[in-house]
């Protein structure tokens with residue numbers, strides 16, 4: 299029941315004792331505020347980092363070659379070698395755990411400006427890829443379309459270009475789609491402007507400076523023969539990509555006469571493993587947030603209890619007078635508890651609002667700063683915030699209840715006589 | 719109305735026990751105007767606090783309007799206090815953060831009287847005590863006499879049967895003291911039992927019955943008819959002092 303009289307009594311008591319009200323409220327406010335800001339910041343870090351990798355197929359692995367480090371079957375150590383298209387065909391046909399397989403060729407990167415269009419020139423990272431590559435490391439077409447299977451089969455001279463390539467190679471008002479770029483001496487038609495969904499970078503260079511052409515076209519146009527420099531795979535659901543990675547490594551070593559014990563000859567990397575590391579990192583951040591949060595909360599609780607204790611001591615005489623003129627212990631306790639609950643809820647609510655507000659402002663600033671941030675979308679863990687508030691309110695009740703009980707348990711005359 | 723029978727009261731202080739009241743037998747009737755006198759430490763305040771149910775007693779019986787006052791729950795005691803008695807203290811004991819009107823109205827709040835109504839009644843009482851203009855002033859802005867009148871208004875507002883006043887004039891000058899006594903006399907004339915503790919003979923002489931405590935016992939009771947004589951002996955005491 300809402301008791302208007304009770305509340306106006308409480309509010310007038312709080313108002314008339316501004317300082318002690320403020321002190322009590324501040325502890326609670328600060329506890330909640332810090333908790334919100336901290337957990338929001340932790341979450342933002344998590345969002346920022348995960349955002350860069352979320353679009354990446356977590357079941358993917360990547361392979362390249364290095365020099366051998368163990369002599370084997372008549373070969374010296376230090377041999378250079380490459381994967382071949384036949385390896386890809388073999389894997390596609392025989393390793394049923396593979397979902398997508400995408401071999402890659404690297405364009406000529408040493409030649410300075412490898413891309414020319416009239417007066418304009420630039421140095422970009424050119425890759426020959428399979429369309430399946432877009433399913434492993436997600437890209438979205440900003441304009442036009444992605445390279446597809448028909449481009450592959452017909453060995454079309456088409457390309458997808460990153461946003462930076464557009465800036466360098468085209469004027470502000472030009473539409474790149476349908477235009478031609480001369481890449482290492484061969485003309486390619488732009489069919490799509492693409493945007494990388496992830497910041498995970500395999501093969502070096504900035505993703506905005508990427509040019510992707512069909513694998514088959516690149517192989518033929520620049521005479522790569524059977525070579526494959528690099529490939530990506532994803533594992534089918536139910537297969538751990540780490541297991542697939544090991545299986546493929548063993549298989550490739552066999553096919554290329556690389557010593558089984560050679561740890562160096564095959565370079566590889568799987569996202570699953572990286573995700574495990576990330577997850578550990580975020581778990582760490584979360585644990586830290588909780589520890590600090592609980593610490594702050596505890597400080598708040600202790601602060602509230604302390605101040606309530608002081609207040610009751612200060613008010614013993616007042617309580618004695620109230621009892622002398624007819625206040626029952628229940629009335630006195632009700633007042634004190636309602637006061638402390640009112641204070642904690644108010645302060646907690648303000649802390650909550652300001653904390654959320656601060657995070658919101660931060661979010662705006664981050665959004666306007668562009669998306670190259672590892673700090674993104676600071677969310678508030680509302681459950682955490684509300685349970686923290688709950689803890690504070692309950693502690694406010696207890697903090698009020700204990701000294702109030704004491705104040706009414708002594709004889710009224712002793713309370714009145716109390717000289718503080 | 720008030721019937722005390724062999725009341726004993728000791729204060730325990732660590733291992734020591736101070737026996738303050740050593741068997742008080744006393745009857746006070748409705749409408750009496752009583753003063754309690756005695757040297758400092760003789761137990762005047764103790765007795766008054768027991769009468770007001772602010773303190774308990776160790777032995778004996780205390781009947782108030784026929785009800786035995788002993789081992790009551792604090793809730794019941796609060797109700798009795800609210801219904802039966804009004805307190806006036808030497809140090810006024812107003813709530814410092816409430817203005818005069820709110821202080822006077824407070825006992826009615828505990829009785830559940832709605833705000834508007836109790837403030838209206840409080841204003842009536844303030845007017846009776848000539849404090850209408852001071853209704854919105856805080857205690858800190860008032861003189862001792864004014865504060866004591868606010869306290870008396872607060873004691874009266876719940877229409878008690880008894881007013882208990884512990885040295886109500888103790889913090890006031892003679893002129894103001896007499897004013898306060900006039901007010902108490904009027905209250906008594908309206909049929910309310912008034913019991914005051916005082917050190918001052920002239921104040922005591924304005925009451926209709928003087929109870930002198932000595933060594934925790936009632937030394938003598940001077941009634942209306944004997945007051946003249948009391949005044950004489952009081953003059954003598956002054957001379958010898």
Ligand SMILES: Nc1ncnc2c1ncn2[C@@H]1O[C@H](COP(=O)(O)OP(=O)(O)OP(=O)(O)O)[C@@H](O)[C@H]1O
Nearest residue numbers: 729730731736738757758759760761762763764765
């Ligand atoms: N709460 C208490 N604890 C211990 N001793 C007390 C307490 N209250 C009073 N006393 C002692 O009991 C005795 C009587 O106290 P009381 O206050 O009744 O005296 P009094 O007659 O009112 O004196 P005064 O004229 O000085 O006010 C005193 O010796 C006092 O020290």
Ligand SMILES: [Mg+2]
Nearest residue numbers: 762763764884
């Ligand atoms: Mg006294």
